[in-house]
Amino acid sequence: xxxxxxxxxxxxxxxxxxxxxxxxxxxxxxxxxxxxxxxxxxxxxxxxxxxxxxxxxxxxxxxxxxxxxxxxxxxxxxxxxxxxxxxxxxxxxxxxxxxxxxxxxxxxxxx
Amino acid sequence: xxxxxxxxxxxxxxxxxxxxxxxxxxxxxxxxxxxxxxxxxxxxxxxxxxxxxxxxxxxxxxxxxxxxxxxxxxxxxxxxxxxxxxxxxxxxxxxxxxxxxxxxxxxxxxxxxxxxxxxxxxxxxxx
Numbered sequence: 001x002x003x004x005x006x007x008x009x010x011x012x013x014x015x016x017x018x019x020x021x022x023x024x025x026x027x028x029x030x031x032x033x034x035x036x037x038x039x040x041x042x043x044x045x046x047x048x049x050x051x052x053x054x055x056x057x058x059x060x061x062x063x064x065x066x067x068x069x070x071x072x073x074x075x076x077x078x079x080x081x082x083x084x085x086x087x088x089x090x091x092x093x094x095x096x097x098x099x100x101x102x103x104x105x106x107x108x109x110x111x
Numbered sequence: 112x113x114x115x116x117x118x119x120x121x122x123x124x125x126x127x128x129x130x131x132x133x134x135x136x137x138x139x140x141x142x143x144x145x146x147x148x149x150x151x152x153x154x155x156x157x158x159x160x161x162x163x164x165x166x167x168x169x170x171x172x173x174x175x176x177x178x179x180x181x182x183x184x185x186x187x188x189x190x191x192x193x194x195x196x197x198x199x200x201x202x203x204x205x206x207x208x209x210x211x212x213x214x215x216x217x218x219x220x221x222x223x224x225x226x227x228x229x230x231x232x233x234x235x236x237x238x
Contacts, residue, residue: 003155032221038225040156045206045228045229045230045231046148046156046206046225047228048224051224091158091225093222098172098173099172100158100210100222101158102155102156102157105155
C-alpha cells in the first residue's frame with residue numbers, strides 16, 4: 001500500500017492562507033470520511049489537528065480546517081503564524097490489508 | 112491525565128533482540144486500540160500495526176508482519192513492540208498512539224485516527 005500523496009513543501013507569508021492536498025484512492029480517502037491530519041514539529045511527537053475530514057479536537061486553533069472532494073483531502077491553515085512551521089501528515093483508514101495509511105508528508109515553511 | 116509513556120532510547124547491535132514499551136494511563140488504555148508508528152531518520156510516518164490490549168487482538172501492516180511482534184499486558188496497561196533480530200534498517204523513532212476506531216455494518220474494525228501519542232522511543236542499531 002503506497003502512502004497517500006502530498007506535496008513535499010508548501011510555504012506562505014505570515015497572515016496568508018495555505019492549503020495542503022492529500023490524494024489517495026477510492027479504497028481510502030475517497031471511500032471513507034476518516035481522513036485525519038497531524039502536525040509534527042522537529043524532535044516532537046505528531047499531534048492530531050483534524051479528524052474525520054473536518055473536525056477539530058479540543059485545543060486546536062480554528063485557523064486549521066479540513067475538507068475532502070473525491071479522492072483528495074485538504075488541510076487549510078488560515079492566518080499563517082510562525083508556530084505553524086512544521087511537517088504535516090494526512091492519514092486515512094484503508095480497506096486494503098494495510099488498515100491505515102499515512103501521507104508522504106508536507107513541510108510547511110513560514111516565510 | 113490521558114497519556115502514553117514510552118520506554119527510553121536504546122542502542123543495540125545488529126542481530127540483538129529488543130522489546131520497547133508503552134504504558135498508558137487507565138483512561139488512555141481501557142477500551143481502546145493502541146498503534147505503533149515508525150519514523151526512520153528524516154522520513155515520514157509509517158503505520159506498523161495495532162493491538163487491542165483487552166483481548167490482545169493484533170493486526171499488522173503487511174510491510175511489518177513477521178518483522179516485529181506487538182503484544183500487551185492489560186494488567187499493567189502496557190503494550191510492547193519487539194524484535195528478535197535487529198537490523199541496521201530498524202534504526203528509527205517508534206511512537207505508540209491511541210487509535211480511535213469503530214465497526215462497519217459487517218462488523219469489520221475501522222481505524223479512524225490517533226488522538227494520544229507517546230513521545231517516542233529512539234532505537235539505534237549499529238555495529
